[in-house]
Amino acid sequence: MRPLFHPAIEDVRPEAILHALADPSRAAIFAKIMRAGCVEACSAVSAVGDRVIPKSSLSNHFKVLREAGLIRSERHGVEVRNHSRWTEVEARFPGLLAGIINAYASDIDSDVRAAKTAASQ
Amino acid sequence: MRPLFHPAIEDVRPEAILHALADPSRAAIFAKIMRAGCVEACSAVSAVGDRVIPKSSLSNHFKVLREAGLIRSERHGVEVRNHSRWTEVEARFPGLLAGIINAYASDIDSDVRAAKTAASQ
DNA sequence: CCCATAGTTCGGAACTTCGGAACTAATGGA
């Protein structure tokens, strides 16, 4: 199997980070990996809120986060272990990730709104 | 002609802002409006770097920025005057815009790379 | 060797973006 590609920190582009985190599911996955320090297995994040994410979509979300330079993934046997690259990204783009993560965190009403909408469908 | 729609600040969503600014052309347009305080006429931003943007694409870029809550546009006769909503957005999502704009500003090598000629700035 | 588990790849349907051409709206001049 193809080894996992990670850009060098100097090749990380702001637009890739914004694109990756412009998707609320991916932002939630990234926030979770950050809070946990490390997530063992992609499938440890099999749902975001009350919404289940299909395996193939999840795989793609991790790929987008990885190629944007936000996470580092290593195969350990049958599973993949994911770490955030916060420290490196923070050094390159100070304040960027904090601003984004805080924005999502403070947007509480909308989370509630989204959860209610999803629940009523 | 249909009046221009602007979301109330409390309806502004982080993902819309990230999506709007994940496009380097739009980020450059927004940065220019911010620096200038106000841009008179969309067509005052007819090119980004060495790349000319077609009228219809420009019109769409302004619409995306407007609907994300980043700018406020008013018709003045035949032209549209655009202001950034920095203060409002900053109050709602502190540090978000500064982080993004600084990230693009510090990513100078890549602008040069993308522009290829980059004789002026 | 077979099975289960964890992830990736494939491929088609649905959606989004891009940009040229045609359009509308306001203004200024004859």
Add this chain to the structure above:
DNA sequence: TCCATTAGTTCCGAAGTTCCGAACTATGGG
């Protein structure tokens, strides 16, 4: 008034992207 000009919007087809089920691959255990 009528016409030209300027500024921006809308329409629509082509090209590109995203989503997700199904088929696939890789690893480890029994």
